[in-house]
Amino acid sequence: MRLLLVDDDELDRMAVVRVLQSPKLIKDIVHASTAVSALKLFEESAFDVVLLDYRLPDMECIEILRKLTNHATKHAAVVILTGAVDDEVVERNCIAAGAQDFLLKQELSHRHLTKALVHAQARHALNQQLVETYARLKYLAENDPMTGLSNRRYFEEKLRGEIKRAQRFESKIGLLFLDVDNFKLINDSLGHDVGDQILQQIANRLLTLIRQGDIACRLGGDEFAIVVNDIDEETSLGLLAQRILDCLHEPIVLAKTQHFISISIGISTYPECAHTAEDMLKHADLAMYHVKQHGRNGFHF
Numbered sequence: 001m002r003l004l005l006v007d008d009d010e011l012d013r014m015a016v017v018r019v020l021q022s023p024k025l026i027k028d029i030v031h032a033s034t035a036v037s038a039l040k041l042f043e044e045s046a047f048d049v050v051l052l053d054y055r056l057p058d059m060e061c062i063e064i065l066r067k068l069t070n071h072a073t074k075h076a077a078v079v080i081l082t083g084a085v086d087d088e089v090v091e092r093n094c095i096a097a098g099a100q101d102f103l104l105k106q107e108l109s110h111r112h113l114t115k116a117l118v119h120a121q122a123r124h125a126l127n128q129q130l131v132e133t134y135a136r137l138k139y140l141a142e143n144d145p146m147t148g149l150s151n152r153r154y155f156e157e158k159l160r161g162e163i164k165r166a167q168r169f170e171s172k173i174g175l176l177f178l179d180v181d182n183f184k185l186i187n188d189s190l191g192h193d194v195g196d197q198i199l200q201q202i203a204n205r206l207l208t209l210i211r212q213g214d215i216a217c218r219l220g221g222d223e224f225a226i227v228v229n230d231i232d233e234e235t236s237l238g239l240l241a242q243r244i245l246d247c248l249h250e251p252i253v254l255a256k257t258q259h260f261i262s263i264s265i266g267i268s269t270y271p272e273c274a275h276t277a278e279d280m281l282k283h284a285d286l287a288m289y290h291v292k293q294h295g296r297n298g299f300h301f
């Protein structure tokens with residue numbers, strides 16, 4: 001176990017080290033006397049546990065706790081060392097900010113310290129599992145498993161949000177509705193597996209064409225949609241649609257075989273064509289059918 005001991009009082013740090021080393025509970029102890037140096041060490045190295053003094057001269061405990069526990073890549077259990085007895089508010093605030101346990105400096109015995117470290121690590125591990133499970137469930141709830149693009153439900157939710165934002169800022173948004181041409185023929189002639197791989201390749205190419213902040217989704221089957229935020233004029237949507245058509249005209253190579261596809265794109269805009277997510281999708285769907293009826297492989301507003 002690797003421990004980061006953060007306390008500005010050297011005598012207090014020595015007291016902790018004495019307890020930790022008799023008998024040797026933890027060998028690998030790194031000292032820090034300020035919050036800033038502790039955060040630097042935490043950034044540069046990996047620790048299993050941080051023993052953190054509640055009162056440090058250079059930063060509020062809650063602030064350093066948040067920085068430690070919300071770190072993007074580094075994770076460690078945190079035990080707060082405090083001199084205050086039964087301060088419920090302090091405890092509640094620290095737990096809410098991510099601490100796992102408390103230790104009173106007056107109770108610094110081998111038994112108490114061991115218990116606090118074991119509890120903190122167990123709680124931390126459980127917490128990490130919950131965080132990872134939540135992230136996985138969120139991903140599954142929001143994404144299409146085959147292509148990794150947003151799924152329809154998440155897409156519609158985001159589209160509603162973007163319409164509200166556009167109303168507030170009086171900006172414009174565009175919606176592109178894409179449907180692969182004669183996809184059933186691809187499935188029938190090459191098999192469903194090849195069809196799946198082609199859908200995945202289409203999704204990958206779409207992701208290379210959209211800006212950060214725009215949202216691409218697989219609505220279902222061979223249908224995709226893209227929300228384009230903050231458009232300045234219709235021509236920019238037309239240009240994007242043309243870039244998508246050109247990009248998807250490039251052959252898709254699977255197992256050294258080239259496959260040629262085309263798509264039909266319908267476009268709607270807020271606020272010109274529609275004011276709700278449902279109407280934007282309906283309008284873009286109708287525009288896409290117009291393309292289908294006029295030879296496919298193109299776009300229409």
Ligand code: GH3
Nearest residue numbers: 179180181182183184185187192195196221222292
């Ligand atoms: P059109 O140009 O008129 O749209 O013709 P189409 O053949 O593409 O017609 P349609 O859009 O109705 O056909 C969609 C096909 O997509 C039918 C269905 O079997 C297939 N499909 C739906 N979901 C999947 C999937 O997950 N994987 C594969 N490979 N095919 C799928």
